[in-house]
Amino acid sequence: MQAPTDTKPRWERRKDARPQELLASALELFVDRGFAATRLEDVARAAGVSKGTLYLYFENKQELFKAVVRETIVQTIGQAESDAAAAEGMSSCELLRQMLRRWWTQVGATKAAGLTKLMMAESGNFPELAQFYNEEVIERGSALLTGILERGVARGEFRPVDPVMMTNVLIAPVMTLMMWKHSFFPCETHDTIDADAFMDTFLGLVQQGLAPQKNP
Numbered sequence: 001m002q003a004p005t006d007t008k009p010r011w012e013r014r015k016d017a018r019p020q021e022l023l024a025s026a027l028e029l030f031v032d033r034g035f036a037a038t039r040l041e042d043v044a045r046a047a048g049v050s051k052g053t054l055y056l057y058f059e060n061k062q063e064l065f066k067a068v069v070r071e072t073i074v075q076t077i078g079q080a081e082s083d084a085a086a087a088e089g090m091s092s093c094e095l096l097r098q099m100l101r102r103w104w105t106q107v108g109a110t111k112a113a114g115l116t117k118l119m120m121a122e123s124g125n126f127p128e129l130a131q132f133y134n135e136e137v138i139e140r141g142s143a144l145l146t147g148i149l150e151r152g153v154a155r156g157e158f159r160p161v162d163p164v165m166m167t168n169v170l171i172a173p174v175m176t177l178m179m180w181k182h183s184f185f186p187c188e189t190h191d192t193i194d195a196d197a198f199m200d201t202f203l204g205l206v207q208q209g210l211a212p213q214k215n216p
Contacts, residue, residue, distance in 0.1 A: 019057050021047040026068050031114030031182075035065060035122050035129070066132055072112035076102070077140050084144060092152030093210065096170075097203050099148065103141075104174060104199050113178040120179075142167050149210075158210040166210075173202050 025046035029038045040061055044054040058064040080099055087095050107113055123130035145167045152158035177198055 018047070018049060018053065022049070022054055022057060022064070023068050023071050026064050027072065027111055027115075030065060030068060030118060031111055034118055035061075035126060040064070062126075062129060065129060069115055069133065069137065072110075073107055073115060074136050074140075076106045077137065077144065081140070081144055084148065092148055092155060092157040093207055096145070096148045096152065096210075097207065099144065100170065100174065100203060100206070101199065104177070104195070108174060108178045108181070109195060114182045116175070116178055117182045142171070145170055152210065156212060159212045161210065170206065174199075 022043060026038070026043045029043055029046065038061070040054055041051045043064065044051045047054075054064075058067060080102055084095060084099065090098075107116075119130065119133050123133065146163045149158065149161065149163035149166050153160055153163065177193075177195060180193060181195060
């Protein structure tokens, strides 16, 4: 049997792909130049369309940035939330390990990690974007980890800890690794940090640190 083919005219297939092409181009430019220095005409040019075409999909630069964050980081958080809710039979330790590893592989080790660096550098100048990023990324991501920690403590799988404080403790090393990757790694000529080895070491420490204390 012959495989089905896309019967749409080439121009129509191209039109369907434009939002994704614009988002991909915007991600590259936002990360490389920052929010303030990125111009919509440059995003359109990189995507191979006119600036007018860009406005058919995104009202302004702020909405384009939000769409990029939702397409990359927020989508990852949403899938992680669904998977965590369905992981009733998984140990809390393994679930936490998977969530932290997923964050690194799907966000931290990708171009999307540069969006976090961008927000840290420019959020003071763009309070609306800072509020958006806090609500859709920071609060949701933190709530996911806090919920797993609460679950583990309640089940006796983790030692008693303050889940909110421990969430911050878990986030900080991964954020540091992300900043190193996008701030220093491109300039280093020797002794480059092995990010995967860093994550393995970090996750091992987390497992040991959260393990319930054994009765003497």
